[in-house]
Amino acid sequence: MSRYDYLGFGLGLRPKHYDRILETLPTEIDWFEIISEDYMVDGGNQHHYLFKIREHYPIVMHGVSLSIGSCDPLDFQYLEKLKALADRLQPPWISDHFCWTGVNGNNLHDLMPLPYTEEALDHVVDRIKQVQDFLGRRILLENPSSYVTYTETSMSEPDFIRETAERADCLLLLDVNNVYVSSFNHNFDPIDYLNKIPVDRVQQFHMAGHLNLKTHIIDTHDHPIIQDVWDLFSVAAKRFGKVSAMIERDDNIPPLEELIDELNTMKKIAYEAWGENSNHLHAEEVAA
Numbered sequence: 001m002s003r004y005d006y007l008g009f010g011l012g013l014r015p016k017h018y019d020r021i022l023e024t025l026p027t028e029i030d031w032f033e034i035i036s037e038d039y040m041v042d043g044g045n046q047h048h049y050l051f052k053i054r055e056h057y058p059i060v061m062h063g064v065s066l067s068i069g070s071c072d073p074l075d076f077q078y079l080e081k082l083k084a085l086a087d088r089l090q091p092p093w094i095s096d097h098f099c100w101t102g103v104n105g106n107n108l109h110d111l112m113p114l115p116y117t118e119e120a121l122d123h124v125v126d127r128i129k130q131v132q133d134f135l136g137r138r139i140l141l142e143n144p145s146s147y148v149t150y151t152e153t154s155m156s157e158p159d160f161i162r163e164t165a166e167r168a169d170c171l172l173l174l175d176v177n178n179v180y181v182s183s184f185n186h187n188f189d190p191i192d193y194l195n196k197i198p199v200d201r202v203q204q205f206h207m208a209g210h211l212n213l214k215t216h217i218i219d220t221h222d223h224p225i226i227q228d229v230w231d232l233f234s235v236a237a238k239r240f241g242k243v244s245a246m247i248e249r250d251d252n253i254p255p256l257e258e259l260i261d262e263l264n265t266m267k268k269i270a271y272e273a274w275g276e277n278s279n280h281l282h283a284e285e286v287a288a
């Protein structure tokens with residue numbers, strides 16, 4: 001088993017930044033991640049910009065509608081559209097979440113956590129294999145942020161994720177902020193969590209800001225990344241090594257330059273963790 005190629009440091013592609021990206025073609029950004037569903041309808045402005053930007057940067061696809069844990073049948077109409085977009089865009093990889101988003105045909109428009117049981121494990125493994133067969137490639141699945149647990153749950157989240165990844169032979173997207181958010185909400189040690197995730201399965205990191213309401217944290221992606229999450233990122237960078245990393249910002253979106261500053265902070269921490277020169281600004285320079 002080998003991971004896909006290392007891409008360096010990326011940002012979520014958001015319409016607010018389309019023009020600025022094309023005007024300035026910032027070299028600090030190595031790649032972009034899109035929300036797959038935003039580009040599933042052909043044509044229009046979104047597609048125009050997507051393929052213009054694709055001429056300059058690799059673009060990976062990150063979905064929110066696979067609903068890998070649902071008891072509804074897999075949605076092959078959705079998968080057809082996902083595959084069609086992937087055929088055009090040729091993304092280095094495709095990801096979604098360990099979650100369910102609805103049942104009995106209803107969409108909750110939210111990423112709901114799974115009960116971590118043997119039954120759910122069998123169910124999710126079987127469905128990942130079907131999706132990977134259909135797409136003709138391995139997918140990445142992301143650890144969720146959560147606010148509730150189930151009384152039926154019989155194993156920890158990282159144990160569930162590790163076992164699923166091994167049995168389905170899929171890769172992982174490790175959201176470091178989600179680990180932090182869930183560790184606060186459910187009172188577990190985030191470093192123990194990281195230590196249970198298999199190193200050779202992690203293909204990508206997510207980093208993001210959140211909203212701390214003191215009794216619980218909400219994963220809002222509308223603030224800068226806090227120091228505690230940077231600290232956890234440093235631990236993750238040391239444990240998992242050279243993994244492509246990006247910042248998700250979905251609300252209260254600042255000018256592109258502000259996110260590039262945050263990306264430069266990420267690079268500095270990553271290079272320190274990897275024992276490399278932090279003056280490097282590009283993935284290619286580091287790889288050279």
Ligand SMILES: [Fe+2]
Binds near residue numbers: 142175178206248
């Ligand atoms: Fe994420």
